Amino acid sequence: MTTIAHTPTPHTLAALTTRRARALTEPLLREAVSRLEPWMALISSYHLGWCRADGSPAESDSGKAVRPALALLAAEAVGAPAEAALPGAAAVELVHNFSLIHDDIMDGDEERRRRPTAWKEYGVPGAILAGDALQVLAFDVLLAGGGPLGQVAAGHLTLALRELVDGQARDIQFAARPWSGPGTVTVAEYRAMAMGKTGALLAGASAIGAVLGGADEPLARTLAEAGGQLGLAFQCVDDILGIWGDPAVTGKPVRGDLRERKKSLPVIAALAASESAADQLADLLADRQSVGDEGAAEGGSETALLKAADLIEECGGRRACEREAELALARAHDLLDLVPMPAEVRAQYTALADSCVARVT
Amino acid sequence: MTTIAHTPTPHTLAALTTRRARALTEPLLREAVSRLEPWMALISSYHLGWCRADGSPAESDSGKAVRPALALLAAEAVGAPAEAALPGAAAVELVHNFSLIHDDIMDGDEERRRRPTAWKEYGVPGAILAGDALQVLAFDVLLAGGGPLGQVAAGHLTLALRELVDGQARDIQFAARPWSGPGTVTVAEYRAMAMGKTGALLAGASAIGAVLGGADEPLARTLAEAGGQLGLAFQCVDDILGIWGDPAVTGKPVRGDLRERKKSLPVIAALAASESAADQLADLLADRQSVGDEGAAEGGSETALLKAADLIEECGGRRACEREAELALARAHDLLDLVPMPAEVRAQYTALADSCVARVT
Numbered sequence: 277m278t279t280i281a282h283t284p285t286p287h288t289l290a291a292l293t294t295r296r297a298r299a300l301t302e303p304l305l306r307e308a309v310s311r312l313e314p315w316m317a318l319i320s321s322y323h324l325g326w327c328r329a330d331g332s333p334a335e336s337d338s339g340k341a342v343r344p345a346l347a348l349l350a351a352e353a354v355g356a357p358a359e360a361a362l363p364g365a366a367a368v369e370l371v372h373n374f375s376l377i378h379d380d381i382m383d384g385d386e387e388r389r390r391r392p393t394a395w396k397e398y399g400v401p402g403a404i405l406a407g408d409a410l411q412v413l414a415f416d417v418l419l420a421g422g423g424p425l426g427q428v429a430a431g432h433l434t435l436a437l438r439e440l441v442d443g444q445a446r447d448i449q450f451a452a453r454p455w456s457g458p459g460t461v462t463v464a465e466y467r468a469m470a471m472g473k474t475g476a477l478l479a480g481a482s483a484i485g486a487v488l489g490g491a492d493e494p495l496a497r498t499l500a501e502a503g504g505q506l507g508l509a510f511q512c513v514d515d516i517l518g519i520w521g522d523p524a525v526t527g528k529p530v531r532g533d534l535r536e537r538k539k540s541l542p543v544i545a546a547l548a549a550s551e552s553a554a555d556q557l558a559d560l561l562a563d564r565q566s567v568g569d570e571g572a573a574e575g576g577s578e579t580a581l582l583k584a585a586d587l588i589e590e591c592g593g594r595r596a597c598e599r600e601a602e603l604a605l606a607r608a609h610d611l612l613d614l615v616p617m618p619a620e621v622r623a624q625y626t627a628l629a630d631s632c633v634a635r636v637t
Numbered sequence: 638m639t640t641i642a643h644t645p646t647p648h649t650l651a652a653l654t655t656r657r658a659r660a661l662t663e664p665l666l667r668e669a670v671s672r673l674e675p676w677m678a679l680i681s682s683y684h685l686g687w688c689r690a691d692g693s694p695a696e697s698d699s700g701k702a703v704r705p706a707l708a709l710l711a712a713e714a715v716g717a718p719a720e721a722a723l724p725g726a727a728a729v730e731l732v733h734n735f736s737l738i739h740d741d742i743m744d745g746d747e748e749r750r751r752r753p754t755a756w757k758e759y760g761v762p763g764a765i766l767a768g769d770a771l772q773v774l775a776f777d778v779l780l781a782g783g784g785p786l787g788q789v790a791a792g793h794l795t796l797a798l799r800e801l802v803d804g805q806a807r808d809i810q811f812a813a814r815p816w817s818g819p820g821t822v823t824v825a826e827y828r829a830m831a832m833g834k835t836g837a838l839l840a841g842a843s844a845i846g847a848v849l850g851g852a853d854e855p856l857a858r859t860l861a862e863a864g865g866q867l868g869l870a871f872q873c874v875d876d877i878l879g880i881w882g883d884p885a886v887t888g889k890p891v892r893g894d895l896r897e898r899k900k901s902l903p904v905i906a907a908l909a910a911s912e913s914a915a916d917q918l919a920d921l922l923a924d925r926q927s928v929g930d931e932g933a934a935e936g937g938s939e940t941a942l943l944k945a946a947d948l949i950e951e952c953g954g955r956r957a958c959e960r961e962a963e964l965a966l967a968r969a970h971d972l973l974d975l976v977p978m979p980a981e982v983r984a985q986y987t988a989l990a991d992s993c994v995a996r997v998t
């Protein structure tokens with residue numbers, strides 16, 4: 277096990293925390309994936325960055341392992357060694373990647389982590405099935421490796437999955453809602469969606485880690501709530517990056533969320549402002565010719581997208597989103613403060629939490 | 638609980654057995670589905686035949702409830718009341734329907750049980766997500782309702798799901814294999830695929846029912862093996878109906894499996910015959926213009942499809958498939974004979990098993 281010597285900066289500490297989680301979890305993930313039917317193992321390994329499309333080994337980006345890190349920290353927070361939570365850490369990472377593979381199909385996204393998405397590389401049927409396979413594998417790893425606590429932990433996994441699907445379903449339905457007038461998506465609806473889509477699995481990771489570490493239900497629930505708030509903060513930050521993020525850093529196209537006409541929080545908050553700029557923004561967004569794919573095809577949308585981004589900022593949408601992230605982070609810290617834990621673990625927890633938001637502020 | 642009076646014919650007994658399973662399981666299924674996010678509940682309810690596309694109540698075909706019936710019978714076989722297996726019966730039916738919804742997307746099938754498929758009605762994203770929701774719900778129902786035996790039962794569910802995905806993956810890959818020469822799909826490969834795609838969940842239903850009924854592991858495994866063999870028999874019969882079935886009875890287009898160029902057992906067995914008719918069949922099937930969708934579009938394929946069906950019969954493909962079904966059924970009976978159980982339960986088990994094959998012989 278890697279221990280943290282000296283006193284690194286919070287930023288370094290967060291990186292060390294996720295790097296340790298990746299190092300501890302990956303052998304179990306690789307072993308689990310290797311047990312899949314070869315084609316399913318290939319698609320999963322490709323998606324996870326372990327190989328190229330043809331199966332030859334590669335070391336691409338596997339993601340930041342925030343969920344495994346939370347599972348391991350939760351176990352340590354309740355006094356168990358990180359290793360106690362390993363099946364849980366692997367399970368939540370498998371579920372995370374199942375949801376990414378299916379989300380990419382549902383959203384029609386062609387790129388993830390700077391490579392073609394799984395469905396783009398292997399077709400929709402293979403990608404649907406590989407997602408299904410990873411979801412099953414998550415339960416397999418947790419039930420087989422979780423010992424007598426596996427059933428309780430699996431209960432938390434089903435809860436997280438149910439809320440995740442629920443959040444994703446709300447998100448898809450947002451697309452059909454109007455940009456203004458009755459039926460406009462509210463900030464409260466957004467929050468419920470984000471708590472499901474992103475919060476649920478961070479909450480689940482924390483609860484599962486705590487349960488496998490021997491925590492009682494109230495303690496597991498407090499850590500889960502902290503994880504959920506972190507998830508909300510995380511999603512808010514993602515939303516800001518989706519409009520104002522630097523493509524060189526995010527690996528996503530500039531103003532991509534506006535281009536895809538996503539009803540993300542900065543947009544929703546801006547539209548809720550009672551200003552003429554908000555009306556102007558609604559008109560602009562409702563016009564598929566200017567900001568939609570049609571606009572992009574005609575090459576005339578970049579100016580409109582930039583204009584929309586500026587209007588969102590003018591209406592306070594960006595600030596409202598940052599504020600939502602900061603509040604969620606503060607709630608996470610308050611919840612973590614309720615849980616007695618070793619100082620070293622708290623330092624890592626805090627650093628990891630802050631790093632979720634530090635990406636934009 | 639419905640009990641079986643008098644001595645009904647085996648056919649009637651099988652129908653009573655599945656009808657009882659449907660009646661016992663459906664309240665639990667409805668309660669579980671009603672807990673889903675409203676849009677997910679709508680798509681699932683539509684798929685399950687409980688409502689029309691707009692959500693208004695309907696009583697469409699929900700399927701035959703063979704899997705719930707097996708779960709309930711397995712519990713009764715080991716001396717427990719059928720009710721002990723109810724969470725298991727609901728879980729396997731949820732998994733079955735999850736796999737149907739995803740299969741229809743993967744296969745591009747537009748109709749099921751005489752209605753538009755879920756993806757056709759609600760779009761691919763909604764259908765992918767509804768499938769995911771039902772898979773989660775299966776674990777939820779089993780872990781929440783299975784009591785202390787829930788974890789063991791959930792282990793059997795993950796095993797069944799893993800094999801199901803494995804079989805489906807093999808099946809998809811069959812499509813890319815040649816019709817003749819090296820790389821032709823073998824009967825052994827077909828069997829492994831069918832044991833996964835169809836056998837695994839019938840095996841899982843039996844194992845889960847037995848476990849929830851208090852059976853020890855060897856007993857559960859024997860009943861699971863019997864279920865797996867029934868699944869193989871079931872798939873063979875489906876394959877025969879897929880070519881020679883009456884559309885009025887099956888609800889599927891005549892010679893649909895040939896039209897979709899499926900490498901089903903009658904075809905594989907026929908191609909393996911060392912006869913000139915087999916070569917002729919391979920040439921015919923390899924020609925997308927004559928039997929593929931292109932042929933259908935040109936309206937010139939019906940004759941070719943009929944010709945292919947006749948060649949398959951001439952090469953013994955149909956007979957080989959019937960034989961495979963009969964052998965699998967016989968193995969199922971042999972396995973069931975090893976398990977002491979009440980005479981009334983055995984009669985239902987036998988009737989249900991025989992009815993799987995009686996659909997064609």
